[in-house]
């Protein structure tokens with residue numbers, strides 16, 4: 001099982017879009033069994049994979065979400081009939097994921113993570129890794145969608161991962177952030193003694209006929225460090241990609257042929273990179 005986090009401290013660079021569509025392509029085109037984990041409190045990946053009614057009933061029925069991994073406190077269940085009872089946190093190995101389609105499962109996100117971040121929680125950073133040990137025989141790939149803010153959730157994702165993949169927009173300001181991101185990841189690797197490799201850098205929401213795109217690409221191709229990580233194919237800007245997301249339509253099932261070609265090529269390059277790394 002290979003675990004990859006989509007990461008960038010810059011918001012809106014298509015982390016979620018890439019996480020969902022790479023996961024979808026691994027499952028549908030490569031026949032891999034995939035689990036997507038949404039550790040972003042904004043839970044956008046979940047919104048792109050579960051229709052709102054399904055998610056609302058899932059949460060109402062106490063269906064499992066990422067919160068079950070991080071919130072290990074006992075809950076008081078008020079009762080009008082007898083004394084209040086306490087429910088023990090679920091064992092990590094008993095957490096149930098949601099099946100989205102053949103080969104593709106989701107551990108949904110939860111807005112409540114915002115509240116939980118403020119609460120004390122010793123060793124919380126390691127829980128995602130501990131959970132993944134319980135499913136290591138079930139999946140070929142685990143794809144983790146992370147929030148843009150440095151947080152315990154982002155750290156947990158890195159601790160649990162073998163690889164990180166960086167989506168970045170092809171503009172000068174976005175590109176200045178990648179060296180800072182690299183230094184933060186290096187620091188986490190030292191602090192937590194992680195064996196974590198970069199699976200590449202993907203230009204996203206690109207407009208290939210613009211000067212800003214060509215300059216960004218040339219700068220990365222000339223950069224001594226990043227040149228070897230830059231993906232050959234970038235994800236083009238297409239409004240249809242954004243429009244389809246809340247209707248749970250992914251790139252491969254859209255009629256957008258160049259976006260389909262791009263996500264197929266990106267996923268193949270990703271699998272080649274992580275499989276070469278063994």
Ligand SMILES: Nc1ncnc2c1ncn2[C@@H]1O[C@H](COP(=O)(O)OP(=O)(O)OP(=O)(O)O)[C@@H](O)[C@H]1O
Pocket residue numbers: 010011012013014015016017018040042044146147148204205206235236237238239240241242243245
């Ligand atoms: N290739 C694309 N073409 C057009 N719009 C896109 C494309 N990729 C992503 N978007 C849109 O850009 C916005 C940001 O994308 P996304 O949510 O994937 O980014 P993110 O990095 O996960 O954001 P956040 O940092 O908030 O988690 C969304 O509205 C999404 O629909």
Ligand SMILES: [Mg+2]
Pocket residue numbers: 015016017040044045145146147
């Ligand atoms: Mg996101």
